[in-house]
Amino acid sequence: MIAARQVLRRLPAYAVLIACAALLLFPLFVTFAYSLHPVVDFVENPPPSLWPDDPQWGNYFGGGASSGAIEGNFPRYLLNSFVMAGVITLGQLVTSSMAAYAFTFLRFPGRDYLFLVFLATMMVPLEVAIIPNFQTIQWLGWTDTYQGLVAPFLATGFGTFLLRQYFRTIPTELRDAAEMDGYGHFRFLWRVVVPLSGGALATLAVFAFIQAWNQYLWPLLVTNDPDMRTVQIGIASETAQIDKISVAFAGTIISFLPMLLLVVAFQRYLVRGLLGGAVKG
């Protein structure tokens, strides 16, 4: 009785929550519905009815009249995005943990000034440097290559800052003890500091991966070859063609799912990254 009454009392609260969720997810639902239409529905007498009379799962998995999203260009786009985001993430983890190590555990002249220079890089967004960077990549002959896609993003002032914040909580006695055991700096970093900093490294990794995966402007500039397109450029170019549009919608849904899962699973890290690593818990 009591339980039932409590549920009843909460009913309005749930109704509001569900209504908000439905509104927010509505664009996703319409895109999903559109992805199940045959292309003729968009060409003849558009816009089509919301839900198709005969859902075309072939738009996803193929086997229908036209090839599905998983057979067409999308696997290649997804692979390119995965390689690009993976290499950028790995690169940032390596360069920032090395730099953060030097700023935490090494003493050298000009350390604080150099750290300020690293922080200053955070104030130069890529968007304002695209023209010279594009010229550099062209000069290196790296257009339409993975090197060209990743090179400008392999180092990060933000990541160095984030990891340094964390490394500073590691007691210096540990370094002294490791030195007595004959550990050099690289071995200490790899065997002691890195294993102790899982949470901070995960924050940086999730943040770097999602940012890299979602990039648009740079991949648009440095790739022309359809085989080198990332998934973001891929969906943009595929949805521009009306004769393939339902497959493009299916590809959009497929490309959104991995990021959605990642954000749901690691949301805490992502928010922590956004707040500069300042939020606990």
Add this chain to the structure above:
Amino acid sequence: MSAPTRAARRLLLSKPVRQLLEALLFLAPSIVLFGTFVFYPLGKSVYLGFFIDNPFHTRQIYVGFDQYRDVLTSTEFAASLIVTVTFTLYTVAPAVVIGTLLAVLANQRLPGISIFRTIFSSTLAASVAITSVLWLVFLHPEIGIANEMLNALGLPDVGWLKDGGWAVAEHDSAWAMVGAWFYDPNWALLSVSMATLWMNTGLFTAILLAGLQTIPDELYESARMDGAGRWDEFRHVTLPMLSPSIFFASVVGVIFAFQAFGQFNILTQGGPVDSTNVVLYSIYEEAFQNFRVGAASVQALALFAIMLGLTLVQFRLLERRVFYR
């Protein structure tokens, strides 16, 4: 390394120099990358701004600061700034309201509330490309359903993505242009803003939820003991305690708005007639379509100056957050 050379090195290099070399071993990768892709481009942009191309792009002509003056005082640049600031307003102000509302709703103590927390923050996962495509289903001139939805409510059609409104019409002055916001809406810009707002909703909700969770329960308890109702609680406890997070989220939102590119590229290509030509899009067009690299560089430096100011504000806020903890 053999013993004598090592000894010789010890003799030659003083301790600070040895320390510096050791540190450089760790810092070199970052320093090389920053030098190449952050600091060199800034200098190069300043340099490029001194030159214009001749009409056939065969020769660069040195014009010094003239190009800086011409570009920065041009009406086109002023127009793209106005469009950018309007876009910022359209995407940040509503996101503050919606984000606060959703965060407060998702912060209730209810069974299963974590599902709603996840859903409300989920649009954070959407890239600009995904977001643009999701909104094409409403805004596309042929296949979009936004006008059907308006008609169902008894409202007339709207020129989504196609009607530049005040940004296209002729105006006697900048004031007249701003005045026209209210009777001649720039539907193209509003369309792109709506899509961006949807993406921002998740971002704002996530940041504000994190902010809400730092408010101590005791504050609510003592408010209740003073006989405060729900609305009093919200006004006198939640809102003041949340305001640093709201301010922080807004600064992030403004920075994102100035960096926005993909949604314009996919949905409007800056048009119709520059009505959605934000600063970054006009940099892209000038540099990569009109090949006026010098003029584009000047605009990029102006964008840099704006973003520099915004980032400094953001840092201040972060510093305060860390400080108060």
